[in-house]
Amino acid sequence: MPISGFPEWLPPQRMIEQYALDKIRSTFELYGFAPLETRAVEPLETLLSKGETSKEVYLLRRLQEEDPSARSDDQLGLHFDLTVPFARFVTENHGKLQFPFRRYQIQKVWRGERPQEGRYREFLQADIDVVNRDTLPFHFDTEMPLVIGDAFRSLPIPRAVIQVNNRKVCEGFYRGLGLSDTAQVLRTVDKLDKIGPEKVAAALVETAGATDAQAQACLKLAEISASDGSFVDRVRALGVDDPLLDEGLSELLQVVETAGEHAPGLVRAELKIARGLDYYTGTVYETQLVGYERFGSVCSGGRYETLASVGNTRFPGVGISIGVSRMFGILFGQNALSVSRSVPTCVVVAVPSDDRRGDCERIAMALRRRGIPTEVAPTAAKFGKQIQFADRRGIPYVWFPGAPSSGAAASDTVKDIRSGEQVEADAATWEPPAADLKPVVSAS
Incomplete structure (x- = not known):
């Protein structure tokens, strides 16, 4: 009250x-x-x-x-x-x-x-x-x-x-x-x-x-x-x-x-x-x-x-x-x-399956160490729902861990869910545009 x-x-x-x-x-x-x-x-x-x-x-x-x-x-x-x-x-x-x-x-x-x-x-x-x-x-x-x-x-x-x-x-x-x-x-x-x-x-x-x-x-x-x-x-x-x-x-x-x-x-x-x-x-x-x-x-x-x-x-x-x-x-x-968004988060790491949450947490930690606000999706739902989870709060990027394959892991990708552009990315080097790193405050 x-x-x-x-x-x-x-x-x-x-x-x-x-x-x-x-x-x-x-x-x-x-x-x-x-x-x-x-x-x-x-x-x-x-x-x-x-x-x-x-x-x-x-x-x-x-x-x-x-x-x-x-x-x-x-x-x-x-x-x-x-x-x-x-x-x-x-x-x-x-x-x-x-x-x-x-x-x-x-x-x-x-x-x-x-x-x-x-x-x-x-x-x-x-x-x-x-x-x-x-x-x-x-x-x-x-x-x-x-x-x-x-x-x-x-x-x-x-x-x-x-x-x-x-x-x-x-x-x-x-x-x-x-x-x-x-x-x-x-x-x-x-x-x-x-x-x-x-x-x-x-x-x-x-x-x-x-x-x-x-x-x-x-x-x-x-x-x-x-x-x-x-x-x-x-x-x-x-x-x-x-x-x-x-x-x-x-x-x-x-x-x-x-x-x-x-x-x-x-x-x-x-x-x-x-x-x-x-x-x-x-x-x-x-x-x-x-x-x-x-x-x-x-x-x-x-x-x-x-x-x-x-x-x-x-x-x-x-x-x-x-x-x-x-x-x-x-x-x-x-x-x-x-x-510009209702949370500080810049990137949501999508979770392909529950048994890969450890991989997702490692990606998130690598991004955080470089000053990029990151959270891991709460559930291993369909990727469409995980994208909706980010979109509802104005988070601009969703990170998709590469699927393990024979001999080597496929490349990770990151998607700008505003434009739909999706590119290969490495958590050790990828940087968002400066304007996306933190929420932007502006006059309405």
Whole structure:
């Protein structure tokens, strides 16, 4: 019986996901990110200190726990993202790490959200982060979109657009307007796509102490969007001054211009982006797939200055996370991806008779040793049925062992069951075309 919010892919979908993970992992490593895996649980106190997540954390407890309702210092919860456990890992291991430390992490996370298409309670994320001791040069913020852009371009998915903002722009603007509770304003504006401008304006008046004019100014800032540096003049035209605003505009301009040079069309400044987690302090990213904007972001992250610290030493970082399950759940739901066969197998070795299964296994082993995915037919049925067995799963080749004859064995043959072509073959030397060796993932 399915459980809402806990997806299980069919084998063809899982092959597509694994293909994508291989491409993503390869891209991360091309940029010098090292692999890391952290534990699935963190102290509840740590999880609750990182933003509005208290309703989303899954607790971990034993079935026979004496008082499951009791709160204690050692209570554990499943992590809701990979950034918080990464920050904890850095503080515990900083003496063993070389800084700046670049890592990628591909793991499951858990959130007690309301399940919907592309949004799950258990899902896979693929993160990259860079952290440094004391200060982190800003050029790492400009690098993040380039890594993700390369990863997405390696996949048969719709074009991605990374929307970028800087919290310093927003906070400086709100401060320049005279709004003191900038964190509340950020949280409220972040709901713009969900509840619309009228309700956001009303919420700003009610929860952040804004006047109607201040609320409208916040909405005007959130309307600004540009794929080049023109957003700076549009912000200036709103007539608000603040040093933090100036700093944020300068940083955001660097991200947009760097991306424009290396990957035109990849990045767009989108001044309504805020991100809901409290630990972000500067650059923030959200990514949409063209044609799938209604589903929201499939890749997000940002800069954090104070998430990790030991004594007086801070470890600022910047990171971005691909919502792997989210992205592929959306694409699977729209039948946007396909795979050329439902199993990894390239060759089925036909079994002429049960007493020759040993010969067939030896042929299969010879092919496997050379990296050719091979299985032996399950029964010594008529060859027509063995060919059907391969065809139903999209396996392109059937191998027929040569019949023993007086003095020497007849040659083996291999048949491309798509074209019907059948040729003599030797398991020690035969190679399938490169395109047939592994299943091919493509856009539907």
